[in-house]
Amino acid sequence: MKKIWNIFCRVIDNHGDLGVCWRLSADLAQRGHAVRLWVDDASALAWMAPHGCEGVELRAWPNEAALQSLAHDAAFQVGDVVIEAFGSELPDAFLALMAQGTSPVWINLEYLSAEGYVARSHGLSSPVMHGPARGMQKWFFFPGFTPDTGGLLREPNLSERQAGFDRTAWLRTLPLNQPIATNERLISLFFYEPQALPELLTQLIQGDAPNRLLVAPGRPQAALAAATQSLDIPEAGTGNLRISPLPYLSQTDFDHLLWSCDLNFVRGEDSLVRALWAGRPFVWHIYPQDDLAHHDKLHAFEVALKLPMALRKFHSVWNGLETGPLPALTHAALGNWHDWSQQVQRHLFSQTDLTTQLLSFVAQKR
Ligand code: TRH
16 A cells, blocks of 8 residues: 655765665655655755656655644645654654554664674664654664665566666666777776775776776765876776766666676775675675774675675775785686675576565555
């Protein structure tokens, strides 16, 4: 049955908070639900989702005046579900609206991790003892990589889209500074500022095949410019390395990029999941935390998905947990990582996706 969902998203930094919330909103809408996405900074949607999505209503994060007018609007109903993404803390006046009449199912959607606490905490609730939502329950929903967690976002038509994808035609649509040659190994770059970047470039310059880097805008392009400068090489590459900056792509085209490359460097949360669905070799730059909590998170991920040894080593160096050298990106290594990526893709595809699980969860709680 069609439900009304409210998803609350605060953009902390980077693009992952909005990226995940948008994907979830669009997935729910495509399954026939009505979604209000409340965001404090929706500017990145101009490139992430330039055409919007039918069924998703974009709303500004409600300020005092907006909340007052909602409270006086007899036609406004909170609806069936409220999702507080990543502990985004709902305004008190909205909590007061939720407490009126039949309360919605209130869910805190957490960050993705393979650590043990995820399965232990997934689906637990916490009763609210104070404030305008006193007496209500808040449920904790944890995405994860195993069936005892909330799973991963994967829209129902994903394999169909992948089966119908024309790589050559799509690559031709990219506005590149130099055309791609047929024998080039394509590598997408989306990361923060990995210290091993100059070492990677040096390795690719001397590599066993011509390499083309397709570099995402923002921090990746800035980090790459700093690295080429430190190595004193041209920005467009040298030796077996060619470098092409990319514009921001829509989420749909970002998927296409990951499906087209022989190796994807991804980061954060959402691009990691999309790299897993691509079934191609990838290296993850994990979001760094000041207390180094990301070290355990990376380790748990490596264990959960049984990364091949050389790929684990690559991740340790890439994420600054070990010093170099980076394992060589040879044809043989990439072939081995490719086989592993395909296995992981199949394995994760066999599990129930996050939105399907969320729908059953809400149906049980309401
Ligand atoms: O941008 P991120 O580093 O976001 C991070 C993580 O989510 C992290 O866990 C969180 O704590 C932090 O933000 C605040 O990486 P992520 O998660 O991959 O999000 C990037 C989004 O941007 C993803 O939805 C893909 C999208 N994207 C495009 O749609 N087009 C593009 O061209 C690019 C480069 C990205």
